[in-house]
Amino acid sequence: xxxIDGNQTAKDIKAEIKQQVEGIIARGGKQPHLAAILxxxxxxxxxxxxxxxxxxxxxxxxxxLIRFEDDVTETELLAKIEELNNDxxxxxxxxxxxxxxxxxxxNILEAINYKKDVDGFHPVNVGRMVIGLPAFVSATPxxxxxxxxxxxxxxxxxxxxxxxxxxxxxRPMSVLMSQKEMNATVxxxxxxxxxxxxxxxxxxxxxxxxxxxxxxxxxxxxEGAVVIDVGTTRVPSQETKSGFRLKGDVLFDEVAPKCSYxxxxxxxVGPMTRVSLLQNTLxxxxxxxxx
Amino acid sequence: xxxIDGNQTAKDIKAEIKQQVEGIIARGGKQPHLAAILxxxxxxxxxxxxxxxxxxxxxxxxxxLIRFEDDVTETELLAKIEELNNDxxxxxxxxxxxxxxxxxxxNILEAINYKKDVDGFHPVNVGRMVIGLPAFVSATPxxxxxxxxxxxxxxxxxxxxxxxxxxxxxRPMSVLMSQKEMNATVxxxxxxxxxxxxxxxxxxxxxxxxxxxxxxxxxxxxEGAVVIDVGTTRVPSQETKSGFRLKGDVLFDEVAPKCSYxxxxxxxVGPMTRVSLLQNTLxxxxxxxxx
Numbered sequence: 001x002x003x004i005d006g007n008q009t010a011k012d013i014k015a016e017i018k019q020q021v022e023g024i025i026a027r028g029g030k031q032p033h034l035a036a037i038l039x040x041x042x043x044x045x046x047x048x049x050x051x052x053x054x055x056x057x058x059x060x061x062x063x064x065l066i067r068f069e070d071d072v073t074e075t076e077l078l079a080k081i082e083e084l085n086n087d088x089x090x091x092x093x094x095x096x097x098x099x100x101x102x103x104x105x106x107n108i109l110e111a112i113n114y115k116k117d118v119d120g121f122h123p124v125n126v127g128r129m130v131i132g133l134p135a136f137v138s139a140t141p142x143x144x145x146x147x148x149x150x151x152x153x154x155x156x157x158x159x160x161x162x163x164x165x166x167x168x169x170x171r172p173m174s175v176l177m178s179q180k181e182m183n184a185t186v187x188x189x190x191x192x193x194x195x196x197x198x199x200x201x202x203x204x205x206x207x208x209x210x211x212x213x214x215x216x217x218x219x220x221x222x223e224g225a226v227v228i229d230v231g232t233t234r235v236p237s238q239e240t241k242s243g244f245r246l247k248g249d250v251l252f253d254e255v256a257p258k259c260s261y262x263x264x265x266x267x268x269v270g271p272m273t274r275v276s277l278l279q280n281t282l283x284x285x286x287x288x289x290x291x
Numbered sequence: 292x293x294x295i296d297g298n299q300t301a302k303d304i305k306a307e308i309k310q311q312v313e314g315i316i317a318r319g320g321k322q323p324h325l326a327a328i329l330x331x332x333x334x335x336x337x338x339x340x341x342x343x344x345x346x347x348x349x350x351x352x353x354x355x356l357i358r359f360e361d362d363v364t365e366t367e368l369l370a371k372i373e374e375l376n377n378d379x380x381x382x383x384x385x386x387x388x389x390x391x392x393x394x395x396x397x398n399i400l401e402a403i404n405y406k407k408d409v410d411g412f413h414p415v416n417v418g419r420m421v422i423g424l425p426a427f428v429s430a431t432p433x434x435x436x437x438x439x440x441x442x443x444x445x446x447x448x449x450x451x452x453x454x455x456x457x458x459x460x461x462r463p464m465s466v467l468m469s470q471k472e473m474n475a476t477v478x479x480x481x482x483x484x485x486x487x488x489x490x491x492x493x494x495x496x497x498x499x500x501x502x503x504x505x506x507x508x509x510x511x512x513x514e515g516a517v518v519i520d521v522g523t524t525r526v527p528s529q530e531t532k533s534g535f536r537l538k539g540d541v542l543f544d545e546v547a548p549k550c551s552y553x554x555x556x557x558x559x560v561g562p563m564t565r566v567s568l569l570q571n572t573l574x575x576x577x578x579x580x581x582x
Binding site (some may be wrong): 001106122123124125126127128130131133156157159165167171174175178179183185186187188189190192193194198 | 319413414415416417418419421422423424447448450458462465466469470474476477478479480481483484485490518
């Protein structure tokens with residue numbers, strides 16, 4: 001069993017990005033610039049955005065944080081998005097989700113110029129990814145593909161089961177795994193799947209994105225399988241200072257001995273998700289996807 | 292075994308559309324209007340477009356055929372698209388594919404206003420369909436979903452195998468079948484799939500979109516399965532006046548007795564594909580998807 005080290009891989013990628021940015025600056029180019037819109041003061045959102053800003057600093061990106069209070073109107077938010085769409089200094093930007101209930105998220109996401117949509121949530125990016133055209137791929141699927149590639153995991157002709165069909169993880173993951181670059185035979189399982197145990201136990205590559213802590217037991221995993229655990233659920237814990245710890249969808253201690261490769265939680269997919277946003281921002285700055 | 296009669300279902304839907312159009316006209320509304328751009332004189336394209344025009348007449352739509360010669364430039368084509376995008380009388384339009392090699396198809400498809408993209412090929416429509424937002428769904432998947440619904444075929448929790456991952460059939464079909472409306476557990480199989488026989492034989496619902504005549508044999512089909520045959524390959528025949536006949540992906544005579552439901556070729560998915568374009572045009576005219 002080999003542990004897939006997301007922390008180390010993310011660190012490697014950040015070093016590569018930093019080097020590329022230094023090259024751009026040395027050639028007289030513009031510093032890549034990520035902007036983030038944060039509405040309200042949700043604790044989770046605050047800390048996610050803080051990480052993103054910190055990550056930008058670490059690789060030499062410029063970053064901007066734009067704050068709105070919870071009572072911001074849709075019109076105000078759309079005006080700011082229009083401003084960022086037209087600001088040549090901003091290469092990419094994100095609107096941290098969730099938004100307050102009075103603001104329809106899809107209207108906001110579709111207002112972002114897809115060429116600056118480094119979260120990859122705009123329908124044009126989703127559609128182009130599905131069609132197989134260059135596109136910004138959302139962070140978690142992008143990060144998982146990077147892990148699979150960098151660990152040299154064979155995917156062609158393999159049975160891949162993706163548990164979960166969310167729009168930001170399960171669905172794009174299943175599409176990417178079954179496209180020609182990866183060539184896996186992909187099954188999407190979900191809450192309505194019958195015989196989930198058998199479906200999972202048939203997987204050479206099992207990607208779990210349920211958000212149900214330790215749901216995947218050893219009897220649901222094939223001997224020698226590759227297991228990618230996307231779940232990160234906070235559970236109360238007396239062992240940590242914060243009073244909680246992160247648990248994956250996989251009962252790690254029981255499942256790991258059966259696997260050829262497995263991602264831990266934390267330290268697997270999570271750090272890769274963070275680094276994907278940096279990769280997309282660099283792709284936006286260098287115009288590698290859209291000119 | 293029940294035969295799924297695509298001809299009859301398409302006829303029913305056309306009658307429904309005709310009635311709706313009569314209602315619109317009676318209320319003083321505008322006649323729905325489909326325009327088609329045809330480049331060159333490819334025999335297949337000529338006859339497909341002729342069918343589309345004829346179908347429009349049958350349901351009371353206005354139709355326009357815009358022809359260009361093979362040597363049309365991309366600029367000329369884009370200018371015409373822009374004109375149709377801005378023509379309030381045109382509710383929806385299509386550009387018949389394939390285009391001559393010197394014209395990049397994706398540039399053309401992306402230039403169509405997605406609100407008039409009744410073929411459902413624009414990335415916005417593909418992306419919105421994947422995200423689960425209202426969208427124009429491309430003709431063949433739309434037609435298959437209609438057949439499944441109108442025949443009352445249970446899909447929730449069923450194992451559905453889609454053989455083929457094309458952008459216009461296999462891929463969207465697999466997404467639609469696994470979304471909440473259908474709730475099937477979907478596997479996408481393709482040319483690189485190992486043990487294709489076993490994968491197919493595990494399907495409660497088998498959707499074949501390979502384009503390989505009579506490839507699916509009885510030993511690849513589960514007893515009681517629903518089989519949807521999307522394949523339509525022209526093979527030479529001495530029995531027909533035209534000198535060819537259409538064959539599906541399924542060896543019908545051998546497979547049919549095992550099925551609970553099966554679509555024939557011709558007369559199954561084909562007529563539904565034709566009628567889907569009319570349905571999308573009506574949805575465009577009535578602004579049910581985009582206002």
